[in-house]
Amino acid sequence: LHLHLSITMNNVSVITMFFLSGFNETVSHRFVLFFLSLLCYCIICLLNVSLIVIIILDSNLHESMYILLCVFCMNALYGTAGFFPKFLWDLLSDVHLISYYGCLIQTQVIYSFVCGELSILALMAYDRYVAICQPLKYHSIMSKQRVIRFACFLWFTTFCIVAVNTFLTSRLKLCSPYLSRLFCVNWSIVQLACFPAQTIVNGIFANITIIIYLLHGVFIVWSYMYIIQTCVKSIENRAKFMQTCVPHLVSLFTFVVAILTDVISMRLGSKELPRTLQNFIALEFLVIPPIMNPLIYGFKLTKIRKKLYSVMWQHYQSVNLF
Numbered sequence: 001l002h003l004h005l006s007i008t009m010n011n012v013s014v015i016t017m018f019f020l021s022g023f024n025e026t027v028s029h030r031f032v033l034f035f036l037s038l039l040c041y042c043i044i045c046l047l048n049v050s051l052i053v054i055i056i057l058d059s060n061l062h063e064s065m066y067i068l069l070c071v072f073c074m075n076a077l078y079g080t081a082g083f084f085p086k087f088l089w090d091l092l093s094d095v096h097l098i099s100y101y102g103c104l105i106q107t108q109v110i111y112s113f114v115c116g117e118l119s120i121l122a123l124m125a126y127d128r129y130v131a132i133c134q135p136l137k138y139h140s141i142m143s144k145q146r147v148i149r150f151a152c153f154l155w156f157t158t159f160c161i162v163a164v165n166t167f168l169t170s171r172l173k174l175c176s177p178y179l180s181r182l183f184c185v186n187w188s189i190v191q192l193a194c195f196p197a198q199t200i201v202n203g204i205f206a207n208i209t210i211i212i213y214l215l216h217g218v219f220i221v222w223s224y225m226y227i228i229q230t231c232v233k234s235i236e237n238r239a240k241f242m243q244t245c246v247p248h249l250v251s252l253f254t255f256v257v258a259i260l261t262d263v264i265s266m267r268l269g270s271k272e273l274p275r276t277l278q279n280f281i282a283l284e285f286l287v288i289p290p291i292m293n294p295l296i297y298g299f300k301l302t303k304i305r306k307k308l309y310s311v312m313w314q315h316y317q318s319v320n321l322f
Contacts, residue, residue: 015100015174015176015177015192016100017097017098017100017177018097018098018099018100018103018177018178018179018184019095019096019097019179020096020097020098020179020182020183021096021178021179021180021181022179022180022181022182022278022279022282023090023091023096023182024275030091030092033091034088034092037084037087037088040291041080041084041088044076044077044080044084044287044290044291045077045080047290047291047294047295047298048073048074048076048290048294049073049077050294051069051073051294051297051298052070052073052074052077054307055067055069055304056070058307060303061304061307062144063144064127064143064144064147065124065128065131065244066303066304067144067147067148067151068120068123068124068127068151069124069297069304071120071151071155072117072120072124072251072293073294075113075116075117075120075155076113076289076290076293076294077290078113078116079109079110079112079113079114079116079117079286079290080113081109082105082106082109082113083106083109083110083183083286084286086098086102086106086183087183090182098184102184103179103189104166104169104170106183106184107166107169107185107186107189108159108162108163108166110183110184110185111162111166111185111186112155112158112159112163114259114285115158115162115209115213116154116158116159117255118213118216118217118255119154119157119158119216120151120154121216121220121248121251121252121255122154122216122217122220123147123150123151123154125219125220125224125248126219127142127147128223128227128244128245128248129223129226129227130142131244132230132231132237132240132241132245133226133227133230161209161212165205165206165209166186168201168202168205169186169189169202171198172189172190172192172193172198172199173193173194173195173198174189174192174194175192176192177192178192179192181282182279182282182283183282190202217256224245227245228241247296247297250296251289251293251296251297254288254289254292254293255285258284258285258289259285261281261284262282262284262285265278265281265282
């Protein structure tokens, strides 16, 4: 096995494959876990694709808030596609390997999904701020074309920032092919570096990236301070807040809690936690938000809920005809 994992060159191991040791605890229950994971992935795809199709096909939903929701669902499909197919394959495999470049690609996809999620949430917060605090300027500031450009720019910027982190990781000389995870993340790869001095640049840029996305969080909090201040003065705005802002806040809270638990678990290196619990914590942000978000928005936003009921009723009538 080790012959396939690394090649010795100038007394330094050049890693060509990684062994995902996080799967060691799944062997005895792998078929049950495979079925549950496949079911979970199918639900994620069904819910997010349904919402995307409904928004695209219904011209009444071609507003900035629904366009951003569509982008949100697309990002969820992108992120989970970087994890679930490989994860499902590994559950049925006896050897849990991933190629070096495959690992870097998975890292790029998952990190850009996470950072992209926060960027979209920040743009959604700004959309709600303009809608409630500056309603007369809303259609001029948040036009469909401008929202699409904003969303594309933010996602492309996020992809580039994460790509720099991934490139810096690819420069490291690694001394071990064993990742104690179910999937690849930069932090786990950097920990395998032979020379700690090599990781200084990685640490600096990683901290810059964290600061950038913490500022996204600060912007969201700032937006909602003004939104709440405005809503207190008006019954109409309070109703708008409950209908359009509460789903956004629930999504934000779910996402932040899922990410923070994983980051804290990684950074503190909680060895005393059972491996099963560590695996569950690591998977939260790839499972819970992609399922919860379309459900929250689908049932809370009136236009989408009515459209869903309409589609279901038409389907029911067509079935009865036969």
